[in-house]
Amino acid sequence: MTGGTILRCWLALMVLLALTTGIAFIPLGEANLFVSLAIAATKALLVLIVFMELRASSSLIRAAAASGFFWLMIMIVLTTADYTHRTDQRAPIDIVR
Amino acid sequence: MSEAAPDTSLGFQYATAAQQRETVTLGMWTFLATEVLFFGALIAAYFNYRIWFGAEFIAAARMTKVVLGTINTGVLLTSSACMAMAVTTYEAGARRTPVLWLTGTAMLGVAFVLIKGFEYSLEYQEHLVPALNFDLARHGGIAEIFFMFYFCATGLHALHLLIGIGLVAWLATWIGTGRIDRSGSTVRLIGLYWHFIDIVWIFLFPLIYLAGRNG
Numbered sequence: 461m462t463g464g465t466i467l468r469c470w471l472a473l474m475v476l477l478a479l480t481t482g483i484a485f486i487p488l489g490e491a492n493l494f495v496s497l498a499i500a501a502t503k504a505l506l507v508l509i510v511f512m513e514l515r516a517s518s519s520l521i522r523a524a525a526a527s528g529f530f531w532l533m534i535m536i537v538l539t540t541a542d543y544t545h546r547t548d549q550r551a552p553i554d555i556v557r
Numbered sequence: 558m559s560e561a562a563p564d565t566s567l568g569f570q571y572a573t574a575a576q577q578r579e580t581v582t583l584g585m586w587t588f589l590a591t592e593v594l595f596f597g598a599l600i601a602a603y604f605n606y607r608i609w610f611g612a613e614f615i616a617a618a619r620m621t622k623v624v625l626g627t628i629n630t631g632v633l634l635t636s637s638a639c640m641a642m643a644v645t646t647y648e649a650g651a652r653r654t655p656v657l658w659l660t661g662t663a664m665l666g667v668a669f670v671l672i673k674g675f676e677y678s679l680e681y682q683e684h685l686v687p688a689l690n691f692d693l694a695r696h697g698g699i700a701e702i703f704f705m706f707y708f709c710a711t712g713l714h715a716l717h718l719l720i721g722i723g724l725v726a727w728l729a730t731w732i733g734t735g736r737i738d739r740s741g742s743t744v745r746l747i748g749l750y751w752h753f754i755d756i757v758w759i760f761l762f763p764l765i766y767l768a769g770r771n772g
Contacts (some may be wrong), residue, residue, distance in 0.1 A: 461645050470638035477634065481627050484767035492771055496763035503634075503759045511641040511752045513745075517582070524583055528590030530596035536604060543605045 461513060469510040476503050566740040578742055585746045589753050592717075596757050599710050603764055606706065610699045617696070617703035618768035620685065625676050626766035629669050630758065636665035638727075638754040644748040649686070652732060655744070659729040662751065666722040673715055710761055717754050725751065 480499040484492060509515045514522055571577040582682035607614050643658035677686075687705045724747045731737040732744070 461641060463642065463645065466645065469641075470635065473634045473638075474631065477627065477630055480763060480767065481623075484763070484770040487771035489771075493763075494766070497760075498583050500760050500763050504756045507637060507714050507752050507756055507759070511755075512749055513638055518579065521579070521582055521586060522701050523753055524586040524590065531590070532600075535594070536601045537595060539601050540608065544608055544709075546605030554567045 461518075462511065465510060469506055473503055476506075509539055566738050574740060581742045581746060582749075585749050589749065591752060592757075594712070596713070596760075599706065599713070599758065601762065603706055603710075606702060607768075610702070613697065613699040614703055615769035617700035617766060619770065620683070620696075620700070621707065621766050621770050622676050622679060623770065625672055626762060629672050630664050632669045632672070633755050633758050636662050636669070638750050640748050641752045644745055647732065647744045648728060652735070655731050656733045659725050659732070663722050663725045663729065666718055666725065670715055670718060670722070671730045673711065691764045707765060710765070714754065714757055714761060717757070721747075721754050 476499050480496050483495055483499075486492075488495065508525065512525075514525055515526075567574055568577055571580065639658050641664040643655045643662060646658060647655035680686060681690065684690050684695065685700075685704050687701050687708065691701050691704065693701060728737075728744060728747055737743065
């Protein structure tokens with residue numbers, strides 16, 4: 461990690477911050493959420509790869525770094541899948557009982 | 558005193574310094590993975606509230622202070638760049654420069670907390686603090702749930718940041734006075750912690766401040 465790399469990474473983060481704030485005020489409907497999350501993921505990856513030195517780390521460290529986010533994805537996807545599909549109707553198994 | 562001093566920096570269980578460095582880094586990342594899930598649970602709750610309550614929940618997010626939030630994001634991203642500079646200059650063997658970068662990091666951290674505190678005071682004046690003075694008749698129950706999430710998430714984040722500021726201040730003092738063990742990984746590990754706090758905010762920022770701005 462050199463000073464130049466850090467400076468370029470910081471500039472990229474500032475540009476992305478300005479971009480995400482600007483886009484948030486443009487009406488895109490549901491897409492606003494996904495665009496802002498995509499930009500957030502890009503910013504996080506820049507911090508992870510450059511500032512947190514994953515670029516120069518071994519595969520073991522990279523795997524450990526990814527594991528937390530991987531488990532988080534499982535938690536968010538399964539919880540959200542559950543809540544989006546809840547209805548007031550009874551499940552067939554409960555009707556049989 | 559002709560005996561060579563034993564190498565106290567290397568733990569007895571390690572064969573080489575590189576192995577010790579790899580092991581402590583792995584330990585830090587394992588701790589950070591638990592922190593990802595800690596804040597992740599809050600973010601999972603946010604998504605489910607957003608799905609359940611839809612427009613009303615997003616409308617509550619519009620009451621947050623987007624200008625202060627954006628400034629704070631810039632402050633925190635800059636503090637991370639300062640931290641990275643501190644680690645780089647320290648590992649290159651410098652003594653004075655990393656102390657200056659660390660001081661910059663801590664001061665930006667303090668600036669973040671002060672701006673956040675100012676924001677909290679504005680929200681207090683607008684009767685937006687659940688359990689303290691939330692105006693249910695004026696803002697509604699869904700807004701109260703949003704601000705419950707807001708204060709939990711930003712409060713826990715600020716707590717992490719305060720711990721980080723303390724660690725960085727301690728680090729600057731120890732490097733400045735030359736008491737730090739040069740062969741250790743302390744500077745890099747505290748750096749990883751600081752950058753992690755930054756990543757949490759990177760995700761909280763769009764969810765809290767940018768939601769519902771197009772309406």
